[in-house]
């Protein structure tokens with residue numbers, strides 16, 4: 025009788041475990057076909073450039089595109105500035121120097137897939153633990169994320 | 184402790200006994216009960232966690248004035264859309280943006296009575312662009328956008344007393360109709376003796392044109408008709424798409440004790456209106472404009488403050504003044520309530536609440552009768568057609584008090600029957616009753632999924648009943664109104680579920696979820712926020728004074744307001760807090776509540792701007808906070824406003840994040 029009572033409680037974790045494992049394995053075997061994966065279960069590209077819609081290196085001219093900077097600044101002021109400072113921590117980390125330690129693709133993926141980044145990427149996981157607020161997806165399109173990168177590059181050069 | 188235990192045990196035993204008896208009853212003789220095996224019924228309404236219902240159901244709120252949204256078949260409440268009543272849950276009717284929606288020629292009306300939601304149509308089929316609903320008491324029609332599930336527009340109807348025959352649309356939403364339940368003196372504010380009824384009172388049937396792009400309503404014309412009570416209306420479809428049918432009662436023209444005095448005649452009328460012809464007559468200048476004050480309230484852009492466009496005249500077509508016929512009376516027994524048109528557009532079914540039969544008129548026979556001039560008399564220019572010439576059949580033994588009918592598109596009609604509290608299913612071929620089932624208790628309208636369209640998608644039927652009595656755990660002398668969900672996919676109607684609702688649903692409509700689910704907005708896009716007081720860049724947050732008026736341009740994201748410290752407000756100021764929610768993530772809502780603000784709190788959806796008006800009357804420190812649990816640091820989302828004396832010289836200042 026008492027044992028029976030626990031059966032539902034036991035079954036759930038077992039089923040869950042099983043299904044999670046099955047999913048994980050599936051994922052990995054798929055990846056194995058394409059590329060080597062690292063310890064975190066991410067590809068080298070993902071580890072360095074983030075997880076999200078940007079899956080290849082993008083070409084970036086050394087020269088700053090001022091039109092793109094303006095576009096990026098407008099989006100930043102509307103959709104990012106309430107949480108980020110250029111200098112100094114706010115809701116999120118300061119972004120004035122982000123281009124120094126992150127690749128453009130990483131920044132774009134963070135903007136375009138913040139929940140994925142904080143769940144699955146070791147850097148994102150760490151940041152979430154530190155800031156304790158999840159950065160939201162701000163309905164930014166890929167070309168707009170690219171413009172924000174240009175704005176951040178421009179800021180870094182001038183400051 | 185012991186006492187408690189034995190009580191629980193007794194309760195359990197009683198419960199078990201009850202279940203056993205119920206199980207026996209239901210499984211023992213399901214045909215009698217009309218209730219299928221409970222397990223089977225449960226399975227049919229079970230929508231697993233995380234899965235979605237097949238249909239959206241829109242139920243009027245009746246005396247709550249609102250419109251509730253349900254998932255069918257699970258019959259879970261998804262949302263209450265506030266329409267004609269202020270809503271403390273969202274701040275609708277309290278925020279400066281929405282207050283103007285409530286203005287009428289009688290002033291600000293905070294609470295009305297909503298009856299008949301109707302989904303916009305294209306070619307006789309529900310298309311899910313908008314849903315309209317009528318205010319019965321202070322006559323109005325509202326339009327709700329089914330992208331945001333928000334009330335966008337409210338139009339008042341002049342010359343109307345009790346806008347009950349409303350807000351049904353024509354086949355392509357060319358018009359949404361209104362109709363006066365009370366006839367009243369026609370000229371505005373006419374002060375006459377009540378017993379001048381037959382001479383001075385008139386009915387008005389309203390035709391509100393709908394802009395196909397924007398949905399915007401415009402009162403195109405009103406038809407002035409004899410002083411009866413115009414109760415319900417329905418547009419035709421297919422061959423009858425150019426017509427609208429209204430029921431009338433009180434053709435006796437009583438103005439007191441209608442219970443007796445308006446029930447004397449054997450027959451009243453269904454008014455068949457050729458709206459296309461009426462519209463042509465108006466276009467050709469046969470109408471007359473009369474003065475009439477009424478409000479048209481709407482938003483000019485995506486966001487911002489609703490505006491009041493005050494109209495001062497309306498075009499009327501008075502049947503006494505126009506030679507051409509565009510309206511006919513079909514005699515119909517006896518004080519008919521509902522009028523419903525079958526999917527083919529051929530049958531017009533009257534629900535004579537005091538009649539012993541359900542009369543079914545034939546549209547094609549009606550046209551023949553008009554051609555053959557089978558006219559019995561002419562009332563104020565309106566030909567009354569011969570009953571036998573238009574009737575296609577009478578359904579015998581429908582029960583006591585038939586009211587409303589919907590259709591399954593497979594040759595059957597379903598009529599709600601109030602006094603005997605049941606639904607009868609009958610054949611449109613033989614006009615014979617083939618099935619009947621109990622309603623709990625006293626049914627008003629019923630609704631079939633797609634059941635008023637050309638192509639019913641007749642899986643489920645909902646009965647909207649008026650009293651719950653013993654159906655649920657008792658909740659005092661006044662209980663919420665029930666609804667019952669039936670499976671009508673088989674030969675017999677079968678009861679699946681019985682659930683309490685919001686307010687008093689009169690009519691309801693349902694639409695297949697896949698028709699609208701992809702258009703439903705998840706956020707208000709910041710780029711499209713055209714509110715004049717929106718805060719589009721957080722750096723622009725500020726406080727401005729203009730005499731005694733103070734505007735606070737505030738932004739919110741999880742988990743702070745900007746600004747969150749404000750000083751320099753004075754007693755006697757009128758403060759407008761314009762709060763923009765800068766989030767762009769689905770369902771991340773912020774609110775604001777200010778201590779002592781005797782307006783309300785407001786709730787702001789992602790990308791939206793809303794304004795709270797506040798008039799502080801005492802000096803002191805006023806805390807404010809976010810009322811929506813928005814993040815882990817929600818409890819940190821707060822601020823202070825300092826209010827100083829009227830003559831104080833504390834300077835206006837605002838800050839965030841600096842000490």
Ligand SMILES: [Cu+2]
Pocket residue numbers: 740741742772773774809810811812813814817820
């Ligand atoms: Cu909040």
